[in-house]
Amino acid sequence: MGRRTPHATLQMIADETGVTPSTVSRVLNSASDASARRWASAETITRVRAAAASHGYTPNPQAVGLRTRRSRLIGVIVPRLQDYVLATIYEGIDEAATEKGFATFVTNSLDDPRKRARATETLLSRRVEGMIFGDAQFDGEFLQGVAERGMKFVLVSRRARDFPSVTCDDHLGGRLVGEHLVSIGRRDVAILAGEPYASTGLDRTRGAIDALREAGVDVPPHRIVHGHFDAQGGREAAERILDSRPLPDAIFAANDFAAIGVMGALRDRKLSIPDDVALVGYNDTALAAELPTPLTTVRSPMHEIGRLGLEMLLDLLQGAEVEPLRLPPTLVVRESTVSPEASRSTGTDGSGPSV
Amino acid sequence: MGRRTPHATLQMIADETGVTPSTVSRVLNSASDASARRWASAETITRVRAAAASHGYTPNPQAVGLRTRRSRLIGVIVPRLQDYVLATIYEGIDEAATEKGFATFVTNSLDDPRKRARATETLLSRRVEGMIFGDAQFDGEFLQGVAERGMKFVLVSRRARDFPSVTCDDHLGGRLVGEHLVSIGRRDVAILAGEPYASTGLDRTRGAIDALREAGVDVPPHRIVHGHFDAQGGREAAERILDSRPLPDAIFAANDFAAIGVMGALRDRKLSIPDDVALVGYNDTALAAELPTPLTTVRSPMHEIGRLGLEMLLDLLQGAEVEPLRLPPTLVVRESTVSPEASRSTGTDGSGPSV
DNA sequence: CAGCGTTACACAAACCTTTGTGTACCTTCT
DNA sequence: AGAAGGTACACAAAGGTTTGTGTAACGCTG
Numbered sequence: 001m002g003r004r005t006p007h008a009t010l011q012m013i014a015d016e017t018g019v020t021p022s023t024v025s026r027v028l029n030s031a032s033d034a035s036a037r038r039w040a041s042a043e044t045i046t047r048v049r050a051a052a053a054s055h056g057y058t059p060n061p062q063a064v065g066l067r068t069r070r071s072r073l074i075g076v077i078v079p080r081l082q083d084y085v086l087a088t089i090y091e092g093i094d095e096a097a098t099e100k101g102f103a104t105f106v107t108n109s110l111d112d113p114r115k116r117a118r119a120t121e122t123l124l125s126r127r128v129e130g131m132i133f134g135d136a137q138f139d140g141e142f143l144q145g146v147a148e149r150g151m152k153f154v155l156v157s158r159r160a161r162d163f164p165s166v167t168c169d170d171h172l173g174g175r176l177v178g179e180h181l182v183s184i185g186r187r188d189v190a191i192l193a194g195e196p197y198a199s200t201g202l203d204r205t206r207g208a209i210d211a212l213r214e215a216g217v218d219v220p221p222h223r224i225v226h227g228h229f230d231a232q233g234g235r236e237a238a239e240r241i242l243d244s245r246p247l248p249d250a251i252f253a254a255n256d257f258a259a260i261g262v263m264g265a266l267r268d269r270k271l272s273i274p275d276d277v278a279l280v281g282y283n284d285t286a287l288a289a290e291l292p293t294p295l296t297t298v299r300s301p302m303h304e305i306g307r308l309g310l311e312m313l314l315d316l317l318q319g320a321e322v323e324p325l326r327l328p329p330t331l332v333v334r335e336s337t338v339s340p341e342a343s344r345s346t347g348t349d350g351s352g353p354s355v
Numbered sequence: 356m357g358r359r360t361p362h363a364t365l366q367m368i369a370d371e372t373g374v375t376p377s378t379v380s381r382v383l384n385s386a387s388d389a390s391a392r393r394w395a396s397a398e399t400i401t402r403v404r405a406a407a408a409s410h411g412y413t414p415n416p417q418a419v420g421l422r423t424r425r426s427r428l429i430g431v432i433v434p435r436l437q438d439y440v441l442a443t444i445y446e447g448i449d450e451a452a453t454e455k456g457f458a459t460f461v462t463n464s465l466d467d468p469r470k471r472a473r474a475t476e477t478l479l480s481r482r483v484e485g486m487i488f489g490d491a492q493f494d495g496e497f498l499q500g501v502a503e504r505g506m507k508f509v510l511v512s513r514r515a516r517d518f519p520s521v522t523c524d525d526h527l528g529g530r531l532v533g534e535h536l537v538s539i540g541r542r543d544v545a546i547l548a549g550e551p552y553a554s555t556g557l558d559r560t561r562g563a564i565d566a567l568r569e570a571g572v573d574v575p576p577h578r579i580v581h582g583h584f585d586a587q588g589g590r591e592a593a594e595r596i597l598d599s600r601p602l603p604d605a606i607f608a609a610n611d612f613a614a615i616g617v618m619g620a621l622r623d624r625k626l627s628i629p630d631d632v633a634l635v636g637y638n639d640t641a642l643a644a645e646l647p648t649p650l651t652t653v654r655s656p657m658h659e660i661g662r663l664g665l666e667m668l669l670d671l672l673q674g675a676e677v678e679p680l681r682l683p684p685t686l687v688v689r690e691s692t693v694s695p696e697a698s699r700s701t702g703t704d705g706s707g708p709s710v
Numbered sequence: 711c712a713g714c715g716t717t718a719c720a721c722a723a724a725c726c727t728t729t730g731t732g733t734a735c736c737t738t739c740t
Numbered sequence: 741a742g743a744a745g746g747t748a749c750a751c752a753a754a755g756g757t758t759t760g761t762g763t764a765a766c767g768c769t770g
Contacts, residue, residue, distance in 0.1 A: 007482070009725095009726060009727090010726070010727070010728095011726075019748095019749070019750085020749075020750055020751075021726080021727075021728095022727090022728075022729075022749090022750075022751080022752090023748085023749060023750080025726095025727065025728060025729085026728090026729085029728085037747095038747095038748095039748075039749080040747095040748065040749075041747080041748060041749090044748080044749085058479075058480035059726085059727070060421070060482065060725085060726055060727075061417075061480070061481055061482060062416075062417040062418075062420035062421045062426065062482065062725085062726080062727095063417075063421050063725070063726035063727045063728090063755090064726080064727055064728080065417035065727090065755095066415070066417045066418055066421055066725090066726080066727075066754090066755045066756065066757090067726080067727045067728045067729085067754075067755055068727080068728070068755090069755075071417065080446075081436065081442045081445060081446055082439060082442045082443055082446060082641075084437060084439070087436045087437045087442050088437055090436060091435075091436055091437060091463060094461075094462060094463070098462070098477065103460055103477075103481055104460070105458055105459070105460070106449075106461065107449060107453070108446060108449070122453065122458075124413075125413035125416070126416055126458055127362070127415065127416060127417065230641060231641055231642050231644075231645035231646075232641065232644075232645055234645070235645050257642070260642060260645060260646065261645045263646070263647045264645050264646060264647050264649070266647075267647040267648075286437075286585060286586055286587065287586050287612070287615060287642075289586075289587075290586035290587055290589070290590050290615060290616045290619050291586075291615065291618075291619060292618045292619050292621075292622040292647060292648075293622075293647075294619070364755090364756060364757090365756065365757065365758095366756075374718095374719070374720085375719075375720055375721075376756080376757075376758095377719090377720075377721080377722090377757090377758075377759075378718085378719060378720080380756095380757065380758060380759085381758090381759085384758085392717095393717095393718095394718075394719080395717095395718065395719075396717080396718060396719090399718080399719085414756080414757070415755090415756050415757070417755090417756080417757095418725090418755075418756035418757040418758090419756080419757055419758080420725090420757095421724090421725045421726060421727090421755090421756080421757075421758095422724075422725055422756080422757045422758045422759085423725085423757080423758070424725070
């Protein structure tokens with residue numbers, strides 16, 4: 001283990017064991033003892049392995065990349081890593097990448113087209129083998145350009161056109177919320193739909209509207225408001241809704257952080273949750289269960305989306321055909337829609353998933 | 356711009372312009388026209404530049420790295436990217452790195468020594484030029500080993516021993532909280548100190564205790580409880596505090612998310628904020644101002660910590676001597692310690708920084 | 711016109727791997 | 741004994757870049 005900063009090379013090990021670098025390479029790259037025997041005697045194998053281990057040899061990735069023309073590097077672009085949801089998805093990506101022997105570069109685009117383009121160029125210049133976008137715009141125009149340049153990629157979190165993607169089934173998630181709100185007797189639902197260019201908010205909104213319509217509840221356009229998926233965005237959007245009469249009896253914020261902002265706006269107006277207004281979020285963030293008023297929300301498999309996104313990309317790189325993947329969400333009912341007493345009578349404990 | 360997947364090489368440009376790759380390299384690597392003239396005629400320079408641009412040439416980083424023995428790669432290890440604070444710091448790191456032409460790898464250690472060690476090995480095998488640790492344990496044992504292997508690094512967020520670090524002046528931050536609590540008449544303060552191995556919580560706690568002691572307020576050991584810096588950890592710690600009598604009249608959660616958990620625990624017990632218990636967080640997370648009860652907290656320059664951390668590392672790589680850096684925090688007073696009426700009478704608006 | 715200094719390049723080596731091909735030696739068989 | 745085949749290697753090239761050194765051609769000076 002006596003390694004110093006200058007890394008060991010095949011040449012050093014070769015000199016030490018009295019063979020050539022090529023033999024060392026073949027021995028070290030053989031998966032099993034048996035396959036190594038194709039290239040060297042049992043005794044040589046042992047000596048080479050020992051020398052490599054004693055130097056803590058690891059192949060120089062730049063030399064390997066140069067020779068094999070493969071970098072084992074993946075580029076990831078997200079709107080913002082500060083966002084819990086994207087951070088969690090990225091954790092899944094990185095975890096899977098590490099397992100598969102890949103490394104990832106991740107950067108924010110802040111949903112700014114110019115930053116996104118610049119970041120993409122930087123990643124291409126770093127010779128990534130594939131990319132994962134968490135910041136897809138629904139129109140998919142930019143992505144079309146990337147595809148035409150022959151770069152393989154998959155989308156996570158948000159989908160666009162028919163590009164390979166791994167997302168939560170947001171339409172279904174929206175439906176679960178709509179059905180739940182109907183089941184607790186709410187008939188006037190306002191929806192915080194998020195950014196108008198993100199499939200997440202659009203699909204969740206559409207799903208809720210569909211479920212409500214089927215139950216005979218109409219959601220007029222003025223009940224749908226767009227804004228950022230964060231606490232401040234949620235507060236602002238909620239204020240716009242609460243400034244007009246009549247007040248809705250439920251608000252579906254298609255994101256937990258936006259829902260927290262809504263909570264603030266409701267408190268400012270002395271409106272109680274859930275008695276005056278029922279509140280539902282989305283994603284089942286770590287915070288949701290611990291808020292002063294625990295938040296009813298939709299659990300989405302964020303970590304899994306990241307993992308599967310990376311695996312899909314690897315399949316793609318192997319030349320496989322892939323289909324967009326939509327993972328099923330679960331509704332988690334808590335006190336922001338069902339008060340503790342009611343919850344007790346229906347047997348929901350307010351912390352675990354249900355339905 | 357007619358680029359296809361196979362990237363252009365110096366050789367291609369050389370063939371096209373009728374010179375050798377070495378000339379192309381020197382021309383393209385010259386910062387100015389003037390310095391390029393050292394190597395080629397004005398006309399050649401123009402032709403080479405044009406050819407390079409038309410192919411969208413970018414040097415192959417693996418080949419450059421192999422030749423120059425520099426990777427322009429930095430490794431970053433954080434406890435968890437899901438954590439807003441660390442994600443923000445990492446954003447600062449990445450932003451500065453990109454500006455300086457470096458790229459970063461980032462991974463979670465989850466504060467698990469084995470994961471940390473594995474992640475470090477992986478980064479070393481990727482030939483990073485330096486590392487940034489956001490997950491330093493206060494004892495600094497592991498870091499000592501890294502230093503002995505000759506790898507340069509800087510710490511961010513948490514400090515340890517005398518290793519180069521960029522942190523918030525957490526002791527001062529704690530003092531600000533202690534002084535504030537005294538100024539609003541609180542005399543029995545409980546502190547959520549976070550992990551016992553993280554300098555952040557330790558310093559913040561110590562700072563608060565020092566300020567309180569100077570004002571004649573003693574904080575007995577049973578008022579200090581450790582736990583995770585997240586909502587669930589905060590709730591659990593708060594419950595331990597609130598289960599014993601007498602109740603404290605203030606809680607300082609050395610982290611905003613822990614403070615949110617405390618809010619939940621307080622509500623469960625029908626205790627009001629700030630009348631029964633004043634609550635203070637730390638970091639001035641985006642959420643703090645938007646919570647149902649806006650949270651008094653300490654603003655720490657997280658993004659800046661990341662930026663300066665990277666710059667310090669670059670200095671270190673240049674062979675400079677560096678001193679640990681502690682950036683000053685600011686107290687932000689909101690309704691969780693001062694009710695709106697009181698706040699109005701003292702002229703604090705509850706959103707901006709003060710003191 | 712010999713000699714010298716510039717200019718504008720070319721040449722070649724090195725960085726570390728991987729991998730196709732060549733080969734000396736040994737064993738075994740006929 | 742000679743051929744055939746296997747074993748255990750060595751040799752060399754290539755991948756794209758950077759950089760030290762070599763050099764032909766030219767202009768100028770004395």
